[in-house]
Amino acid sequence: MALYSQQDPLRTPFYGQLTFDLWMLSTMSVLLSEDRKASVEEATSPSRETSFRLAVKRRWNYFHKPLLSILIGALVFGTGTAMSLLYFTQVGNVPYLVGPLFLSMGLMFLVTGLVWIPIIKQKMMHTAMSQTGHDRPLLPQRGSVATIS
Numbered sequence: 001m002a003l004y005s006q007q008d009p010l011r012t013p014f015y016g017q018l019t020f021d022l023w024m025l026s027t028m029s030v031l032l033s034e035d036r037k038a039s040v041e042e043a044t045s046p047s048r049e050t051s052f053r054l055a056v057k058r059r060w061n062y063f064h065k066p067l068l069s070i071l072i073g074a075l076v077f078g079t080g081t082a083m084s085l086l087y088f089t090q091v092g093n094v095p096y097l098v099g100p101l102f103l104s105m106g107l108m109f110l111v112t113g114l115v116w117i118p119i120i121k122q123k124m125m126h127t128a129m130s131q132t133g134h135d136r137p138l139l140p141q142r143g144s145v146a147t148i149s
Helices: 013-044 048-088 098-132
Strands: none
Touching: 048 098
């Protein structure tokens, strides 16, 4: 104790150990926070595989109704074709109107689904354009003053 003077607190062993401990804690907290940031970035930034899955899921959310309509229409149309063939070849005991009824209902669902897909694509493109602000006219309307901003 005689080596350390009472007037210089930085020379005392306790104060030196305290500053070293505080320095270690601050360094560890910075390192931990950087590790935490890296793990959070890894968790929040999607990898290629998950971004692909998200794109597929997003596309499925938009197109699942028309695709199901097309699928149901094709199945009902095929059933109507088979029943009509069975009736006209007189192989099975099929009522007269069942074949044409299934044909028309299947064709209606099939065409509805096929027309629905371009409508959804056009709507998606229109909403994307309006969100980015590209829906402004290129030329000013007649009677309005053009300003450069």
